[in-house]
Amino acid sequence: MPTEHVNAPARLPRHLAVIMDGNGRWAERRRRPRAVGHRAGARAVNVCIDFCLERGIEALTLFAFSSENWGRPEDEVGALMKLFLNALEREVDELDRRGVRVRFIGERERFGELIRRQMDAAEARTRGNDRLHLSIAASYGGRWDIAQAARSLAQDVAAGRLQPEQIDEAALNARLCLSDLPAPDLFIRTGGDMRISNFLLWQLAYAELWFTDLLWPELDAVTLQRALDDYASRERRFGLTGAQVASRPHETAE
Ligand code: IPE
Ligand code: IPE
Ligand code: MG
Numbered sequence: 001m002p003t004e005h006v007n008a009p010a011r012l013p014r015h016l017a018v019i020m021d022g023n024g025r026w027a028e029r030r031r032r033p034r035a036v037g038h039r040a041g042a043r044a045v046n047v048c049i050d051f052c053l054e055r056g057i058e059a060l061t062l063f064a065f066s067s068e069n070w071g072r073p074e075d076e077v078g079a080l081m082k083l084f085l086n087a088l089e090r091e092v093d094e095l096d097r098r099g100v101r102v103r104f105i106g107e108r109e110r111f112g113e114l115i116r117r118q119m120d121a122a123e124a125r126t127r128g129n130d131r132l133h134l135s136i137a138a139s140y141g142g143r144w145d146i147a148q149a150a151r152s153l154a155q156d157v158a159a160g161r162l163q164p165e166q167i168d169e170a171a172l173n174a175r176l177c178l179s180d181l182p183a184p185d186l187f188i189r190t191g192g193d194m195r196i197s198n199f200l201l202w203q204l205a206y207a208e209l210w211f212t213d214l215l216w217p218e219l220d221a222v223t224l225q226r227a228l229d230d231y232a233s234r235e236r237r238f239g240l241t242g243a244q245v246a247s248r249p250h251e252t253a254e
Contacts, residue, residue, distance in 0.1 A: 011232040013185035015059040016052060017207065019199055020044065022191030022215030035079035040217035042087055051224045052132055053098060059133040059181045061105075063199050067141030070110065081115065084138070088118040092125060099131030105177040106140030133181060140177075142201030149175035176202055183207070186231045188224075190216045208234055 020041060027037030045062065052060045065080060095102055104119045111119070152175045156162035162171070173179055177200075184200060184207045192213040196204065210227045237245050 012055065012228065013057060013208075013231055014182045015061070015184045015186075016057055017061040017063075017184035017187045017200055017204065018048060019063045019187075019189040019191075019197060020048075020216040020219075021189060021193060021197075023217060025191070026215040026217045033079075034076055035083075037217060038076075038080055038083055042083060044217050044219040045087075046091075047219050047221065048224065049095075049100065049132070049134065051221050053100070055228070057132070059135070059178075059184075061135040061137060061178065061184065061200070063137045063140065063197075065106075065138045065140070066198055067107065067139060067144055068198065070139070081112065084111075085115055085118060088115070088122055092122045095122075095134070096126050096129065099129045100126060100134050101129040101132070102126045102134050102136070104136050104138055105145075106138045107144055108139065110139045135178060135181075137177075137199065141198045142196070142203075143198060145177050145200070146172075146202055149173075173202070178203055185236075186210060186227065188212070188227050190214050190219060206236070206238055208236065 023037035023041040024034040025037070026040060027034050030036070048062070049060065051057075064084075069080075070077065092102065102122045104123065108116055108119065149172050153162065153167055153171060157164055157167075183203050183205070187199075187204055187207040188210050189195075190212050192211070194209075194211050208231050210230055212223060212227070214223055235242060235245060
């Protein structure tokens with residue numbers, strides 16, 4: 001095959017990972033409490049889900065609340081918890097109807113019992129769906145994820161189920177969140193900051209990174225399409241040379 005695949009139109013990310021940032025600033029610019037920004041941000045979540053469903057993207061992972069976000073002022077954390085609960089009550093029926101499988105990744109034990117129960121119920125209810133795999137990272141940190149995977153390996157070694165020599169990238173990867181999905185191909189962060197903020201540290205190893213100054217509540221389909229177009233124009237080399245990639249158009253490192 002010749003080399004036209006490099007910019008082939010069919011280059012759609014299978015898995016999109018998003019840091020939804022800028023809710024607080026959106027509200028502050030309007031002289032409103034930060035919680036108002038978080039409510040506006042919840043609407044933008046639907047914009048993003050609709051977009052993925054329309055475009056046929058297989059997996060969407062949204063960073064909703066980091067391990068570090070627990071350190072925010074009590075009233076902001078409280079407002080976010082209320083918002084999570086409302087969203088869980090309000091949105092799950094519709095997600096289920098649209099064929100979305102929902103899961104939550106992160107340290108679930110840190111949430112109150114009511115939220116935990118709603119998360120369990122949403123996951124159980126949508127388990128059979130496969131149009132879009134939606135993962136909500138809540139109380140999530142990439143370092144926590146790697147640490148819990150390491151603990152799981154150590155437990156298996158201590159119990160005699162695993163030899164230390166068997167610990168390799170695949171063994172650790174299998175114990176990380178989202179190991180059943182293709183690694184994120186495209187990472188998007190709104191809000192203008194160019195950092196990962198302890199999101200999927202391992203899983204993003206070869207993701208294409210895309211940033212926008214737009215604040216999360218302002219997100220629209222045009223912006224998401226710009227990210228997709230940019231993604232489609234990039235050459236993913238996975239450590240190989242451009243010539244190697246050109247001669248093996250469908251190969252990736254995953
Ligand atoms: C992202 O928006 C949502 C959460 C972290 C929960 P922010 O609340 O971080 O908004 P900014 O960055 O302060 O504008
Ligand atoms: C990252 O945003 C976490 C989420 C969007 C949930 P932050 O606003 O917490 O990130 P930093 O602190 O600015 O890096
Ligand atoms: Mg922020």
